[in-house]
């Protein structure tokens with residue numbers, strides 16, 4: 650099954666968090682699961698904050714790209730369009746808020762689950778919860794905006 654990020658056009662597929670063309674990036678993969686979206690990610694030893702626990706910046710990055718991917722997929726779904734149809738929806742982060750609820754253990758695979766809170770014009774608000782072994786350790790919310798032309802290098 651193809652992930653949302655597998656449909657990103659080449660010119661926006663280099664993001665450190667979610668770009669499939671960024672060999673040094675996280676290359677997250679996000680899928681629908683009913684009305685929710687899900688990403689699974691295996692942190693590596695270099696993602697340490699305090700020994701035994703995952704660096705919060707990585708968790709923020711995972712939530713960020715999970716939510717921008719969800720925003721794009723939700724917009725396609727709202728318009729009843731396939732993700733490979735044109736014109737492509739491209740979303741960037743307007744704001745990212747993360748609450749760290751508990752230390753996140755380094756070792757287990759993490760699961761991020763997202764839900765669309767609001768679609769309004771060019772804006773999609775997505776909330777996400779990050780789990781380690783079924784325990785919610787971080788929660789976040791992203792305001793994602795359709796990418797303006799000024800973003801093109």
Ligand SMILES: CCCCCCCCCCCC(=O)SCCNC(=O)CCNC(=O)[C@H](O)C(C)(C)COP(=O)(O)OP(=O)(O)OC[C@H]1O[C@@H](n2cnc3c(N)ncnc32)[C@H](O)[C@@H]1OP(=O)(O)O
Pocket residue numbers: 656657658661662664667713714717721737738739740741742743744769770771772792794795796797
């Ligand atoms: C399949 C392909 C996928 C391809 C996907 C590619 C994946 C890349 C994803 C990577 C994620 C990133 O790291 S992206 C990189 C980090 N982000 C950035 O660098 C973004 C820099 N900022 C900007 O370019 C701009 O400020 C924008 C695009 C975010 C917003 O500018 P704008 O588009 O002119 O927004 P504007 O019309 O004023 O406002 C529209 C609505 O959004 C709200 N809004 C505007 N800015 C913000 C904000 N910062 N925080 C909260 N809300 C905001 C406004 O209140 C308004 O709400 P209302 O009044 O209508 O309710």
